[in-house]
Amino acid sequence: MHKNIILLGFQLWIICLLGLTCGFIFKKDIIITNAVKRIRRDGYPVEDHKVQTADGYVLTMHRIPILQKSQIYDKPPIAFLMTGIYASSDAFVFSGKDGSLPYMLSDLGYDVWMGNNRGNVYCRSHAFLTSKDREFWNFSWHEMGVYDLASMIDYVLKHTGQSSMHFVGVSQGATILLVLTSLYPEYNIKLKTAQLLAPVAYVSNMKGPMARIFAPILGTRNVLSMALEGSEMISTNNFFKELLALNCKDENFRICVSRLWPAVGYETKYLNKTLLPEVLANFPVGGSFKQMMHYLQEYNSGRFQQYNYGQLGNQVIYNSTDPPSYPLHKVTVPVFIYYSQNDYIVAVKDVAKLVKQLPNVHAVFKVPWKKWNHFDFICGLRVKEIIFDKVVDVISNYNILFNNIKKRNKI
Numbered sequence: 124m125h126k127n128i129i130l131l132g133f134q135l136w137i138i139c140l141l142g143l144t145c146g147f148i149f150k151k152d153i154i155i156t157n158a159v160k161r162i163r164r165d166g167y168p169v170e171d172h173k174v175q176t177a178d179g180y181v182l183t184m185h186r187i188p189i190l191q192k193s194q195i196y197d198k199p200p201i202a203f204l205m206t207g208i209y210a211s212s213d214a215f216v217f218s219g220k221d222g223s224l225p226y227m228l229s230d231l232g233y234d235v236w237m238g239n240n241r242g243n244v245y246c247r248s249h250a251f252l253t254s255k256d257r258e259f260w261n262f263s264w265h266e267m268g269v270y271d272l273a274s275m276i277d278y279v280l281k282h283t284g285q286s287s288m289h290f291v292g293v294s295q296g297a298t299i300l301l302v303l304t305s306l307y308p309e310y311n312i313k314l315k316t317a318q319l320l321a322p323v324a325y326v327s328n329m330k331g332p333m334a335r336i337f338a339p340i341l342g343t344r345n346v347l348s349m350a351l352e353g354s355e356m357i358s359t360n361n362f363f364k365e366l367l368a369l370n371c372k373d374e375n376f377r378i379c380v381s382r383l384w385p386a387v388g389y390e391t392k393y394l395n396k397t398l399l400p401e402v403l404a405n406f407p408v409g410g411s412f413k414q415m416m417h418y419l420q421e422y423n424s425g426r427f428q429q430y431n432y433g434q435l436g437n438q439v440i441y442n443s444t445d446p447p448s449y450p451l452h453k454v455t456v457p458v459f460i461y462y463s464q465n466d467y468i469v470a471v472k473d474v475a476k477l478v479k480q481l482p483n484v485h486a487v488f489k490v491p492w493k494k495w496n497h498f499d500f501i502c503g504l505r506v507k508e509i510i511f512d513k514v515v516d517v518i519s520n521y522n523i524l525f526n527n528i529k530k531r532n533k534i
């Protein structure tokens with residue numbers, strides 16, 4: 124009991140530091156996350172699909188199916204989208220009917236699937252655990268890669284009867300793709316392309332002051348970090364979501380930005396203020412403490428490697444005192460990387476390091492706007508023309524290339 128109170132207190136402290144005024148003025152106008160409602164409202168068909176991972180977590184995916192038989196494609200090609208840390212598939216449709224990537228792809232005839240990871244609002248059940256169990260929260264993005272992403276990809280391919288798909292991952296969505304395809308290289312051929320937006324892999328050059336403050340405590344082995352291993356980020360609590368959203372109403376806008384933005388990059392030039400209350404009411408939406416601690420470990424180590432359980436623990440789990448690095452040379456899927464210079468999480472140096480390790484990088488796009496930050500990849504102003512149009516281009520061009528190759532083979 125005492126331990127729980129201490130943990131709760133600690134989480135409150137972090138949340139306050141992260142972005143909250145712990146005040147008590149709040150109104151009841153929270154916008155609840157519900158991707159199905161959101162997508163219907165925007166005029167698209169939507170299905171939800173459940174898949175159980177090999178270790179028992181039940182995940183919900185959202186799909187925008189193609190209703191009419193396409194004249195171009197025999198079977199509509201699949202685009203699978205994966206959001207970032209503590210987010211859900213909703214993040215992809217925040218920008219509404221005219222500016223959201225899933226709709227752009229759907230309009231072009233793609234079968235669009237959006238994944239969700241264990242622990243978020245859509246993925247809180249389990250074959251034999253409940254979300255009250257500490258064991259339930261004992262996961263990092265490592266498990267999201269090897270279990271969640273693997274089962275989602277397999278499910279989608281089986282359900283559609285296809286053999287491969289396009290992948291788009293933002294932030295941690297890119298991390299888990301790298302985890303899966305490096306440790307289980309057989310997944311490379313299940314993907315036609317992997318487009319990684321603000322990919323988090325190496326993080327030792329992270330600029331945000333958050334990492335500098337927390338990495339010495341949470342990125343090392345100690346009583347606190349070990350206790351937090353079975354702990355949820357207190358992020359699905361409605362009260363906190365309301366507080367987050369509230370600070371971002373117009374009159375409080377400056378407070379909101381100055382407190383939240385140290386994490387992602389200071390400038391807010393490209394921020395769509397209209398979206399902010401909704402974004403912050405629906406983000407964060409669940410995950411474990413271990414995810415953040417795993418990144419902080421890498422901030423300290425400078426390596427992209429599995430979770431550090433301490434020398435003894437590592438010996439038992441990995442048969443080595445150090446956690447093994449992810450073998451990035453095994454990521455053979457064609458990779459496209461998008462990054463920006465004002466991303467306080469993914470530094471330019473760390474992107475360069477990643478690109479060097481990956482054997483099949485086809486293109487690296489630098490956002491031309493100097494002040495573009497980590498959040499802007501999802502909800503920046505003009506994100507459609509700056510990022511999403513390019514993403515769609517890559518996918519469409521791949522199909523043209525692929526068809527050409529097929530035709531040539533026939534001749």
Ligand SMILES: *[C@@H]1O[C@H](CO)[C@@H](O)[C@H](O)[C@H]1NC(C)=O
Pocket residue numbers: 217218219395396397398504505
């Ligand atoms: C900002 O977001 C709102 C709500 O989705 C949208 O209507 C508006 O067009 C966006 N503004 C810009 C400049 O993209």
Ligand SMILES: *[C@@H]1O[C@H](CO)[C@@H](O)[C@H](O)[C@H]1NC(C)=O
Pocket residue numbers: 257258261352353432436440
């Ligand atoms: C979490 O998982 C690790 C590795 O499997 C294990 O050593 C540890 O005891 C687990 N902790 C909890 C709280 O379940």
Ligand SMILES: *[C@@H]1O[C@H](CO)[C@@H](O)[C@H](O)[C@H]1NC(C)=O
Pocket residue numbers: 442
């Ligand atoms: C553990 O590592 C040692 C030395 O690296 C090796 O000789 C041994 O075969 C490994 N054990 C297992 C079970 O993999």
